[in-house]
Amino acid sequence: xxxxxxxxxxxxxxxxxxxxxxxxxxxxxxxxxxxxxxxxxxxxxxxxxxxxxxxxxxxxxxxxxxxxxxxxxxxxxxxxxxxxxxxxxxxxxxxxxxxxxxxxxxxxxxxxxxxxxxxxxxxxxxxxxxxxxxxxxxxxxxxxxxxxxxxxxxxxxxxxxxxxxxxxxxxxxxxxxxxxxxxxxxxxxxxxxxxxxxxxxxxxxxxxxxxxxxxxxxxxxxxxxxxxxxxxxxxxxxxxxxxxxxxxxxxxxxxxxxxxxxxxxxxxxxxxxxxxxxxxxxxxxxxxxxxxxxxxxxxxxxxxxxxxxxxxxxxxxxxxxxxxxxxxxxxxxxxxxxxxxxxxxxxxxxxxxxxxxxxxxxxxxxxxxxxxxxxxxxxxxxxxxxxxxxxxxxxxxxxxxxxxxxxxxxxxx
Amino acid sequence: xxxxxxxxxxxxxxxxxxxxxxxxxxxxxxxxxxxxxxxxxxxxxxxxxxxxxxxxxxxxxxxxxxxxxxxxxxxxxxxxxxxxxxxxxxxxxxxxxxxxxxxxxxxxxxxxxxxxxxxxxxxxxxxxxxxxxxxxxxxxxxxxxxxxxxxxxxxxxxxxxxxxxxxxxxxxxxxxxxxxxxxxxxxxxxxxxxxxxxxxxxxxxxxxxxxxxxxxxxxxxxxxxxxxxxxxxxxxxxxxxxxxxxxxxxxxxxxxxxxxxxxxxxxxxxxxxxxxxxxxxxxxxxxxxxxxxxxxxxxxxxxxxxxxxxxxxxxxxxxxxxxxxxxxxxxxxxxxxxxxxxxxxxxxxxxxxxxxxxxxxxxxxxxxxxxxxxxxxxxxxxxxxxxxxxxxxxxxxxxxxxxxxxxxxxxxx
DNA sequence: GCCAGTAAATAAAGTAGGTCAAGTTATTGT
DNA sequence: ACAATAACTTGACCTACTTTATTTACTGGC
Numbered sequence: 001x002x003x004x005x006x007x008x009x010x011x012x013x014x015x016x017x018x019x020x021x022x023x024x025x026x027x028x029x030x031x032x033x034x035x036x037x038x039x040x041x042x043x044x045x046x047x048x049x050x051x052x053x054x055x056x057x058x059x060x061x062x063x064x065x066x067x068x069x070x071x072x073x074x075x076x077x078x079x080x081x082x083x084x085x086x087x088x089x090x091x092x093x094x095x096x097x098x099x100x101x102x103x104x105x106x107x108x109x110x111x112x113x114x115x116x117x118x119x120x121x122x123x124x125x126x127x128x129x130x131x132x133x134x135x136x137x138x139x140x141x142x143x144x145x146x147x148x149x150x151x152x153x154x155x156x157x158x159x160x161x162x163x164x165x166x167x168x169x170x171x172x173x174x175x176x177x178x179x180x181x182x183x184x185x186x187x188x189x190x191x192x193x194x195x196x197x198x199x200x201x202x203x204x205x206x207x208x209x210x211x212x213x214x215x216x217x218x219x220x221x222x223x224x225x226x227x228x229x230x231x232x233x234x235x236x237x238x239x240x241x242x243x244x245x246x247x248x249x250x251x252x253x254x255x256x257x258x259x260x261x262x263x264x265x266x267x268x269x270x271x272x273x274x275x276x277x278x279x280x281x282x283x284x285x286x287x288x289x290x291x292x293x294x295x296x297x298x299x300x301x302x303x304x305x306x307x308x309x310x311x312x313x314x315x316x317x318x319x320x321x322x323x324x325x326x327x328x329x330x331x332x333x334x335x336x337x338x339x340x341x342x343x344x345x346x347x348x349x350x351x352x353x354x355x356x357x358x359x360x361x362x363x364x365x366x367x368x369x370x371x372x373x374x375x376x377x378x379x380x381x382x383x384x385x386x387x388x389x390x391x392x393x394x395x396x397x398x399x400x401x402x403x404x405x406x407x408x409x410x411x412x413x
Numbered sequence: 414x415x416x417x418x419x420x421x422x423x424x425x426x427x428x429x430x431x432x433x434x435x436x437x438x439x440x441x442x443x444x445x446x447x448x449x450x451x452x453x454x455x456x457x458x459x460x461x462x463x464x465x466x467x468x469x470x471x472x473x474x475x476x477x478x479x480x481x482x483x484x485x486x487x488x489x490x491x492x493x494x495x496x497x498x499x500x501x502x503x504x505x506x507x508x509x510x511x512x513x514x515x516x517x518x519x520x521x522x523x524x525x526x527x528x529x530x531x532x533x534x535x536x537x538x539x540x541x542x543x544x545x546x547x548x549x550x551x552x553x554x555x556x557x558x559x560x561x562x563x564x565x566x567x568x569x570x571x572x573x574x575x576x577x578x579x580x581x582x583x584x585x586x587x588x589x590x591x592x593x594x595x596x597x598x599x600x601x602x603x604x605x606x607x608x609x610x611x612x613x614x615x616x617x618x619x620x621x622x623x624x625x626x627x628x629x630x631x632x633x634x635x636x637x638x639x640x641x642x643x644x645x646x647x648x649x650x651x652x653x654x655x656x657x658x659x660x661x662x663x664x665x666x667x668x669x670x671x672x673x674x675x676x677x678x679x680x681x682x683x684x685x686x687x688x689x690x691x692x693x694x695x696x697x698x699x700x701x702x703x704x705x706x707x708x709x710x711x712x713x714x715x716x717x718x719x720x721x722x723x724x725x726x727x728x729x730x731x732x733x734x735x736x737x738x739x740x741x742x743x744x745x746x747x748x749x750x751x752x753x754x755x756x757x758x759x760x761x762x763x764x765x766x767x768x769x770x771x772x773x774x775x776x777x778x779x780x781x782x783x784x785x786x787x788x789x790x791x792x793x794x795x796x797x798x799x800x801x802x803x804x805x806x807x808x809x810x811x812x813x814x815x816x817x818x819x820x821x822x823x824x825x826x
Numbered sequence: 827g828c829c830a831g832t833a834a835a836t837a838a839a840g841t842a843g844g845t846c847a848a849g850t851t852a853t854t855g856t
Numbered sequence: 857a858c859a860a861t862a863a864c865t866t867g868a869c870c871t872a873c874t875t876t877a878t879t880t881a882c883t884g885g886c
Contacts, residue, residue: 012843029863038845043865060852066862067852151775160775207644223644230740230772231620231636237771241734245656245727254733254769314658320667321654325738327643356667358650359643362564362573425872442834451874456836473881479833480881 012037012045014390018205020055020074021100027061027069046072054078054098074099080136082127082144082183083197083382085190085375086111086119087215088164089287090336092375093126095134096382100200104134105375110215111148113164116171124180142389143184145381146173147193149216151234157187188384189235190377191218192227194334196387197380198370199225208330209322210370211238211315211349212377213337215286217259221326228326236322239263243317262314264290264337267307276303287336294341312345316352323357323365334370335377342369425450425458427803433468433487434513440474440482459485467491467511487512493549495540495557495596496610496795498603498788499524499532500628501577502700503749505788506539508547509795513613517547518788523628524561526577529584537593555802556597558794559586560606562629564647570600601797602648603790604631605640607747609800610793611783612638621743622735623783624651624728624762625790626750628700630672634739641739649735652676656730675727677703677750680720689716700749707754725758729765736770736778747783748790755782 012035019034020026026034031042049055056075060068076099084093089110094102108126111119123146131138151160157174178185188196191212198210205225212218217239221228228236239259240252247256260266268289272282279301280292296304319331331353333345350367357365370376425448432447433439439447444455462468469488473481489512497506502523507515521539524532536559544551564573570587591598601609604625611623612635619638625631630652634641641649652672653665660669673679681702685695692714693705709717732744744762746755763780770778783789 027863039864040846040866041844044844062853064862065854065860067850067864069863151772231742232740232772232776234740234772234775237737237740240769240771241737242656242730242769243658245730250769252769252771253773254737254771317655317658321734322738324650324654324667325735327645327647327650329644356653356655356663356665358653358665358667359564359645359647360666362647363645440834452835453837453875454873457873460836475882477833478831478883480835482834 011390012041013049014387016042016045016049017054017074017098017390020072021098025058025071025073027071029069031072052078076101077140079140079142079386081142081382081385082130083147083193083378083380083385084123084127084144085147085193085214085377085381086123087149087190088112089215089285091123091126092378093123093130094375094378094382095130095136096379096386098386100383102375102379103136104130105378106130106133107374111164115165116167116173117176120173120176120180123177127181138183141183143186143385144177144181145186145188145193145383145385146177147188147190147377147381148173149218150189150237151232152187152189154187157185159187184385186381186385186388188381189218189220190214191238191335192220192229192235193378193380193384194218194370194376195220195222195332195380196227196383197372197376197378198332198334200379200383206330207328208332209236209326209328210332210334210376211319211322211345212335213264213315213333214335214377215264217263217315217318219322221322221328236326238318238322241318241321243314243321258314258318262311267293267311271304271307274303276301276307280304290337291340294337294339297344298340308341308344309348312341312348315345316348319349319367320352320356323353323359327359329359329363329365331365331367332370333368334373336374338369339373342373425454426461427800429455429458430462430467430487430511430803433485438471438484438486440484442482444485465491489514490553492553492555492799494555494795494798495543496560496606496791496793496798497536497540497557498560498606498627498790498794499536500562500603501525502628502698504536504539505791506536506543507788507791507795508543508549509792509799511799513796515788515792516549517543518791519543519546520787524577528578529580529586530589533586533589533593536590540594551596554596556599556798557590557594558599558601558606558796558798559590560601560603560790560794561586562631563602563650564645565600565602567600570598572600597798597802599794599798599801601794602631602633603627604651604748605633605642605648606791606793606797607631607783607789608633608635608745608793609640609796610785610789610791611745611747613792613796619743620741621745622649622739622741623745623747623789624732624735624758625748626677626728626746627748627790628677630676630728630731632735634735634741649739651731651735654731654734656727656734671727671731675724680706680724684717684720687716689714689720693717703750704753707750707752710757711753721754721757722761725754725761728758729761732762732780733765733769736766736772740772742772742776742778744778744780745783746781747786749787751782752786755786 015035019031028042032039055072057070058073059071062068076097078098080095080097082095091110092107095104097103158172159168162169174185174187194212195210207223209221219236219238221236240257242254242256244256249255250257250260265286268286271293282289293304297308346367346369353365428448432444441455445452468485470483471486472484475481489510491511493508493510500523504521504523508517510516571585572581575582587598587600607625608623620636622634632649632651634649653670655667655669657669662668663670663673678699681699684706695702706717710721759780759782766778
């Protein structure tokens with residue numbers, strides 16, 4: 001099962017890089033404490049990182065006797081990664097630097113029902129434009145993380161779904177895009193990526209779940225900084241669990257699915273059968289309509305409010321289930337659909353876990369809103385590229401020439 | 414975070430031992446193929462295992478030219494581990510040998526509402542009797558795995574629940590028992606242990622979920638042979654997820670909990686309000702009564718059948734949720750309560766996943782019954798002791814003198 | 827009966843990613 | 857000036873493997 005050489009479990013490099021990022025400027029001693037590694041390992045790892053220009057010494061810190069601590073800082077523009085999220089309705093791309101900051105972002109229309117080849121062409125074009133507008137040299141781009149709905153075969157870089165059209169089933173998404181733009185490409189479930197993006201490049205090692213709502217409802221679980229992957233390495237299908245055993249049948253075959261009771265599509269459809277239709281000029285597409293309803297709800301429209309509150313109540317039941325099954329202590333709401341109505345959903349979910357989370361006696365469970373509602377998935381895609389290349393648990397990047405792994409120079413005496 | 418020396422990730426030893434067990438007699442070359450390790454590593458690992466008497470060569474196999482393969486076999490009675498499962502209603506203890514076979518088992522009454530000290534005294538006594546009746550020398554016993562309901566703090570060996578009585582909250586279960594019997598002790602959630610026990614010592618590396626029903630309803634998820642542990646290292650609380658957002662309120666605070674709709678306690682209570690009460694002479698304790706109802710259902714009693722089918726239908730919804738969230742391809746029903754009625758529950762659950770498992774298009778999802786309904790949790794406890802000592806991901810054993818780790822001799826030239 | 831051919835097992839050396847312990851270097855207090 | 861102190865570095869070593877080369881043990885052709 002193992003590749004030649006010795007398999008790196010969680011190499012020091014990723015841990016050290018994360019620790020530096022979290023603390024902006026740090027001394028080596030602090031890194032010893034933060035990573036749990038020994039001083040010797042820190043010395044060597046920092047030397048490697050300096051030799052490739054990822055970090056740099058920026059001065060010293062005097063504090064009493066002894067040799068002063070030499071402060072280390074990231075070189076944010078040493079390298080970049082690109083993240084793209086797309087679904088039927090919308091598409092977002094970001095460029096993230098080594099510091100984990102978004103240096104450029106843009107959105108464009110979703111895939112709609114176009115052929116995958118056409119979508120890939122758009123994505124490629126989009127990436128090129130983004131890179132040139134940010135003036136990021138191509139040589140500094142490590143790779144692209146593409147995130148979209150599942151199921152998918154991450155290792156093969158292929159989608160396993162016939163949504164939105166049958167052409168996507170088995171379509172070699174990663175390989176096609178990699179061929180086009182000549183950069184390594186990795187694919188990931190959007191909800192899982194949103195979870196990773198929520199955490200960002202910093203503060204890794206935490207455990208939490210995300211609820212992701214954009215076109216549909218998905219979720220992701222992160223444990224000690226690693227995304228949870230099931231047996232077939234797919235995500236956590238929150239949208240299609242049943243919260244009402246006697247509810248309506250869903251296209252997935254289940255009854256009383258969360259997505260079928262509370263998803264944007266259903267809420268918009270319900271709204272179109274009420275006075276909201278004319279009041280809000282609905283009919284401009286699911287996500288646009290949903291946001292309009294959301295803003296109306298926040299503004300006090302009682303019909304809109306009732307729809308959103310109803311949806312939030314259903315989703316809250318799912319959140320309690322998620323918390324009970326995965327035993328997480330934190331849940332984050334993210335995804336474009338929560339942009340306006342996040343607070344309503346958050347409140348319902350917090351109530352639900354306060355009352356119904358089995359482990360609440362052992363540890364409190366917090367429900368939060370994301371600070372980057374509409375970009376989390378794209379950011380996650382970008383973050384996963386760097387993680388993958390640093391070998392922190394991940395792997396599977398497709399390049400024009402097959403799998404690849406970033407190699408940094410070994411310790412140079 | 415790491416202990417001194419180099420931390421063994423998943424040492425070859427556990428993998429080799431598993432591979433030998435699976436195949437009964439194997440040659441080193443076959444082990445190379447089975448484990449993915451190289452021939453050199455197999456040579457060294459097998460030598461270490463032979464030097465401690467865990468395996469032995471038992472002949473050769475000729476097949477054409479070349480040096481004949483030397484066949485290797487486990488020495489099943491090289492060492493033993495003890496596993497105990499207890500809850501309010503029942504208690505089971507097993508001795509498992511290195512081959513993973515149960516060499517002795519016995520049951521005794523559950524903890525009822527006795528004080529933890531008294532329960533520990535009983536368990537200790539029970540273990541001593543079991544060891545002497547099986548004529549297993551104490552020196553060959555590696556440790557004891559105690560499994561019971563959660564939540565618990567595995568590392569500390571302490572229960573974090575005030576069920577069934579407040580005395581259990583914070584009670585140092587592992588330390589008390591270890592002091593009493595002078596053997597290392599580890600604790601584990603019963604449902605998680607049942608999952609591990611289901612897999613047994615052999616065929617490790619698989620991924621599946623178990624539904625465990627004894628006094629209550631729990632579940633466990635195993636991924637690549639490792640039990641899933643959430644943020645607070647507790648199990649998967651299937652019993653307290655909601656399958657009916659508008660259902661009755663549970664003591665846990667949630668509404669429409671599976672356990673509160675379909676658990677043995679509730680089913681027995683319902684039955685006591687029907688003609689079944691006198692017909693089956695109910696009132697002998699929850700688990701005894703539940704089994705009586707189950708046998709009546711299997712024998713065709715319509716009232717009993719209706720109760721069990723209703724329970725199975727509710728649990729089936731939970732199974733679909735479990736499958737969708739954890740993305741497993743196999744679910745196993747285990748636990749004493751399924752002894753008679755397993756087939757009914759299995760059928761309902763299989764129907765539910767056939768219709769509602771999101772990933773069924775990507776891979777089929779099988780629902781099975783355990784082959785060791787009432788012993789899986791105890792066996793799991795015993796298996797976890799060996800796994801823990803071999804360092805295959807687990808740790809946390811409490812001994813009279815603190816944490817401990819089995820050390821086998823290094824390679825001897 | 828000897829020797830080539832072949833397969834299995836092992837020895838020896840190398841590698842990756844770390845640890846440990848004993849330096850070296852830079853600064854402060856006296 | 858010089859000890860004390862703290863930060864960092866060096867070099868030897870360790871574990872758990874790998875790769876490569878060698879030894880061992882058997883078969884079959886002549």
